[in-house]
Amino acid sequence: MTEPEPKSSADEPWPVRVVSQKVGAWVARLGWVWVDGQVAQISRRPGTSVVFLTLRDPSVDLSLTVTAHRDVLDAGAPGLTEGARVTMHARPEFYPARGSLSLRADEIRQVGIGELLARLERLKKLLSAEGLFARERKRRLPFLPRKIGLITGRASAAERDVLMNTRRRWPSIDFRVINVPVQGPTAVPQILDALKVLDNDDEVDVIVLARGGGSVEDLLPFSDEALCRAVFGCRTPVVSAIGHETDAPLVDYVADARASTPTDAAKRIVPDLDEETQLIGTARRRLDRAVLGMIDRESNRLESVRSRPSLARPETLIDQRADEAGRLRDRATRSLDNRVRRADDDLRHTLARLRALSPAATLERGYAIVQRTDGHVVRAAGEVTAGDVLRVRLADGELRTEVQEQE
Incomplete structure (x- = not known):
């Protein structure tokens, strides 16, 4: 040991x-x-x-x-x-x-070039499987950014194309340009650093990666896995403008928008001032026509309303309503008179029947009603005895009498 x-x-x-x-x-x-x-x-x-x-x-x-x-x-x-x-x-x-x-x-x-392309294809499948190319994860570019971050080679044609064409479309646009190597062994680290700086700048609303055309070997830095993941992780939307139309580095698939050339990037990141001015003019003319048309329609409608008899001669409506009220009043009066007359007739008939059935009418014919002092109506002689005091009701007044004899 x-x-x-x-x-x-x-x-x-x-x-x-x-x-x-x-x-x-x-x-x-x-x-x-x-x-x-x-x-x-x-x-x-x-x-x-x-x-x-x-x-x-x-x-x-x-x-x-x-x-x-x-x-x-x-x-x-x-x-x-x-x-x-x-x-x-x-x-x-x-x-x-x-x-x-x-x-x-x-x-x-x-x-060799074949092995490089094979490696890129394997990396492309890997990144696609992880969702870095997913369309639903791509962010929408701002309509008019406050400031554009540009990562490109120093004094390159790509830088000149992006700056010149962007300012031609919108002269007041502001840029923050970071020049880095766009090929060679130091390209990727410096691009990553520049990307981080621009992504942390709150005034930068969109970042553009721009480079002119070149061979597959020249464009290799823009297919680097670390750069693709860094672009995917940016908070700021990224536009890839690498090479020409036929060039397709992997960062094109990860970026939020792909421009076929640096010149095309200018068309994607800012609107054209002349076109927007024309669109505003067209919209204003359409708005003017719409407002004038609405005013004409409302004027015609108002004139049509004013020409109606109810507004042209308001007293006509009052006269019509007065006539109608008079007719209704006459109908109500006639109806009420008829009802009163019928009720009066019914009352007289009822009164006549009542009088016919009334005890007073019987008394007027000479009959009398005999009552004891307790109010009991005497109907038979056997109901009283001699000496009883009786009350006799007549048609006009009454009498008090004493029974002297019973029969």
Whole structure:
């Protein structure tokens, strides 16, 4: 069983050589790996068989030094130039004397156009599956942005086309231009930085990525995965104006709007002042015609209303209503008189019948009503006795009498 290696401490520190040895041992544990990158620099020193290369990551600002034998480079990638994409088989090496890290390659392959297109197709399918190309996720461009952010090459034709054509359409438009490399190993990192700066600017309402045409290799930075994801993550709408109509880098599919050329981008980000002025004039004329037509229709309707008899001679309506009221009053009077007469006749007939049936009429014919003092009507002689006092009601007055004899 091996004893554990002693650790360093303030009392027993490791010498520099020990630290260098341990770093070299840890680096050597990685072993041989396949590395993909972009050649940023090639250095062939006269009189030596070693070639020095600087290999840069296409998406971020990171690079490594690579050493290879001249025969390895000539066998795998003859005519290699700066900016080319390569794949190499290498292992890391730590040089204690300089405290530097580099890769030593024993095989270098230059990535051809076919392999580049195959990689782009695989990346395109991956991004599409993740929803980065989805139409429903694309944001609508503002009708008239306050300020336009432009990312393009310095003093490039694309910059001139976008600025000139945009200001030709809307002269007062404001730009914030950030110039970056649009090809080569440093393009993607600087474009990412510029994109972040413009996306954080609250005054910028739309961002334009502009570049002129070029080969597939020249347009590779705009198909980089990191750039596509950064465009997808922007809060500000992004317009892609890369290359010509036939060029289709992946950022075109991710951007909120795609312009076929930088000139076409100007048509998409701002309206044309002359056209808008003409549209406003046309709308005003249509509005004038509509208002005048409405006034004419309402005037005719008002004139028609005024010409009606009820408004032309209002007394006519009053006279008609007065006549109608008079007729109704006469009908009511006749009807009431008839009802009163019929009621009077009915009352007289009823009174006559009542009088015929009334005891008073009987009394007027000479009859009398005999009552005892308690009010009982006497109907038979047997109901009284001699000496009873009786009350005799006549048609006119009454009598009090005493019974002297009962028969």
